[in-house]
Amino acid sequence: MSEAAAVLQSHVDIPPAETPLTPESWGKLGMWVFLAGDAMSFGGLLAGYGALRASSPDWPNPLHTLGISLTAFMTFLLICSSVTMVKALSAAKHGEQVKFRLFLLLTIIGGTIFLTMQAHEWHHLTSEGMTMSGNPWGSSLFGTTFFVLTGFHGCHVFGGVVYLTCILFSGLKGRYTADNYNPVEIVGLYWHFVDLVWILVFTFVYLIQ
Amino acid sequence: MANTHAQHEEPNYMNIFWALAVLTVIEIGVVYLPTARLLIGFLLVSLACTKASLVAMYFMHLKFERSTLGIIALTPMILCVFLIFMLLPDLTAYNKQHTPTVKTVVSEHAETH
Numbered sequence: 493m494s495e496a497a498a499v500l501q502s503h504v505d506i507p508p509a510e511t512p513l514t515p516e517s518w519g520k521l522g523m524w525v526f527l528a529g530d531a532m533s534f535g536g537l538l539a540g541y542g543a544l545r546a547s548s549p550d551w552p553n554p555l556h557t558l559g560i561s562l563t564a565f566m567t568f569l570l571i572c573s574s575v576t577m578v579k580a581l582s583a584a585k586h587g588e589q590v591k592f593r594l595f596l597l598l599t600i601i602g603g604t605i606f607l608t609m610q611a612h613e614w615h616h617l618t619s620e621g622m623t624m625s626g627n628p629w630g631s632s633l634f635g636t637t638f639f640v641l642t643g644f645h646g647c648h649v650f651g652g653v654v655y656l657t658c659i660l661f662s663g664l665k666g667r668y669t670a671d672n673y674n675p676v677e678i679v680g681l682y683w684h685f686v687d688l689v690w691i692l693v694f695t696f697v698y699l700i701q
Numbered sequence: 702m703a704n705t706h707a708q709h710e711e712p713n714y715m716n717i718f719w720a721l722a723v724l725t726v727i728e729i730g731v732v733y734l735p736t737a738r739l740l741i742g743f744l745l746v747s748l749a750c751t752k753a754s755l756v757a758m759y760f761m762h763l764k765f766e767r768s769t770l771g772i773i774a775l776t777p778m779i780l781c782v783f784l785i786f787m788l789l790p791d792l793t794a795y796n797k798q799h800t801p802t803v804k805t806v807v808s809e810h811a812e813t814h
Contacts, residue, residue: 524773
């Protein structure tokens with residue numbers, strides 16, 4: 493073997509570098525970095541919402557105008573879907589295929605019900621005259637910030653449902669085993685983040701008066 | 702190569718679920734407390750932060766990850782707190798300037814948009 497070929501060979505044999513932060517995979521570190529960036533998007537929107545609200549003296553009382561019984565249930569639903577997600581990951585880790593698929597399906601159903609209820613809520617609010625540019629109760633920014641914040645979060649839930657469905661389909665093909673469950677862990681991170689953000693949105697938009 | 706790291710003990714997820722559910726009920730109860738709005742707001746924000754950190758620590762397994770990953774996760778929080786402090790002087794300036802006729806100015810402002 494010539495020297496050049498030996499050098500080439502040694503290059504080919506270099507194993508892929510392991511990430512120092514998440515030894516499981518680079519994908520997991522990638523998801524964390526994405527979520528940190530996404531958290532800044534939500535943080536910026538929430539800070540902007542707070543600033544607009546603080547400088548609007550005629551801000552409507554969200555408790556009387558938006559109502560919290562439906563959204564409290566939606567919060568509970570997202571928490572439940574987070575639990576089914578960790579159960580799905582735990583089943584995947586232990587190689588329990590049926591349990592894994594069932595819990596993943598339950599998570600998808602939870603997300604879908606959340607989106608349906610949000611669509612119902614938006615329909616109800618728009619029929620009461622609340623839009624992006626005005627509402628019957630006070631500052632027009634109330635509607636703007638409400639639809640932007642809950643809409644941005646809703647898009648994340650929708651994206652999460654699509655993402656989870658893709659993972660479910662490859663799970664049905666038997667791609668995830670006790671030795672290879674990393675993609676399930678990564679989709680779980682995204683889904684819990686969506687739940688975490690909703691906890692904050694629920695508090696700042698619906699509960700604080 | 703995958704999943705060769707030391708496996709951590711799985712937390713009891715149902716306990717976390719109950720904690721989150723109970724904290725949500727407390728949050729809704731706090732809204733109707735007959736005390737100052739500022740105190741209620743403070744309580745609500747603390748409860749929400751507790752719930753958010755429970756989700757991050759146990760569901761997202763941050764408690765069992767390397768601490769550098771925790772720093773990545775904390776960065777946006779720190780930046781958001783900075784952002785709020787950066788917005789504060791602007792807000793107080795606005796409120797001082799507009800306090801006497803704040804209602805009309807805001808409604809005019811809203812109409813022009």
